[in-house]
Amino acid sequence: MFKKNKLSVLAAILSCIMFIFSGCNGTGGTTANNKTQSKPKVVVSFNAMREFASAIGKDKIDITTIIPNGTEPHDFEPTVKDLKTLSNANVFVYSGLGMESWKDKIINSVGNKNLIVVDASKGISPIKNTANDEIKEHGQYDPHVWISLKNAQIESKNIKDALVKADSINKDFYEKNYINFSNELNDLYNEYNKKFATVTNKNFVTGHAAFAYLCRDYGLKQNSVEGIFAEGEPSPKKLEELVNYCKQDNIKTIFVEDMVSSKVSDTLAKEVGAKVEKIYTIESKEDNKNYIQSMKSNLEMIYNSLK
Structure with missing residues (x-):
């Protein structure tokens, strides 16, 4: 997240070094006329x-x-x-x-x-x-x-x-x-469109709200410990709402991401008798998985949590 002071620092850095790059242009791509x-x-x-x-x-x-x-x-x-x-x-x-x-x-x-x-x-x-x-x-x-x-x-x-x-x-x-x-x-x-069509429960819980587009693909619904930008722990009221949500919807898995603290997720899971499982945002390379492997793991984990 860029705060105002961060933008000021970046602007200062840019103004100091622009002259370094003023004469630097891209080399251009390979074309039919430049085979070397x-x-x-x-x-x-x-x-x-x-x-x-x-x-x-x-x-x-x-x-x-x-x-x-x-x-x-x-x-x-x-x-x-x-x-x-x-x-x-x-x-x-x-x-x-x-x-x-x-x-x-x-x-x-x-x-x-x-x-x-x-x-x-x-x-x-x-x-x-x-x-x-x-x-x-x-x-x-x-x-x-x-x-x-x-x-x-x-x-x-x-x-x-x-x-x-x-x-x-x-x-x-x-x-x-x-x-x-x-x-x-x-x-x-x-493959997973067919699988998700077989489950009636469509709700799952994540560490932060990064899975809205995946949910749109499959008609699922995410709830999360933190918001879209993973900024700070939830308020006591929000945590209470999550506890009630998990109990009412029989949530048995709380998903956590590598770069988001699992402290609150661990507490939530303990409170509702759920397990904690890892899910990938693919913002970083994790467990040496490529995109297809990471998404397959995500989908399989979510599907299993809904059965």
Whole structure:
């Protein structure tokens, strides 16, 4: 989450180093007229975008992730190194809808006129935030669009189109990989669409409210210990409501995410006689799983909790 003081610090850093990059332009992508060009340099904001870009670009691209694994994207602040990396990139991929609040400042500051900028969420129907404080602080939309197999198809297509633009020689390679990845997403979606249709209970509880798009895919409903942006522990009133919710809906599993404290979730689980299980937001690389593996694990865990 960017506070006002963080924005001020970033602005100061940018103003001090802009001259470093003023003469630095992107190297441009590989084209039919430049067959000796090196691999396109693709910079992505965080792990989920890396998963999509890697699935399509594979060994034809040189990929760098700005936000390190284990770092909460909502709280991230770009560094001078990140700015220099972007100044030499051919493609920059971000997820959008407020997930990377810093992206406009660094894009405008690096002076890379040849940079292909990809808003991976373009074309996705966003879910609006409902809490006034979250709208004021972060914007009007829930940014966790990638935790949805349907949205993953859209985001990966946007990335594929950018790679084709940057490296037209390998167009057929990128197109083929996108089709294969899209088919994997479809197969996984269809498998669990059938499974979720067999359960009457549609409610589950997570550490923070990051799964709204997954819920939309399958007609499920999440309740959470923390809000969309995982900011702070719930009030005693909220915790009491969660206890009642879990008891009324026979919740037997409380899901927790790697980068959100499990303290309150553990307390809640103990109070209602539930178990605590790990679920993936895919913001960071976890347990050496790729996107398909992480989503399959999520879906299977949720499905089992609803049976």
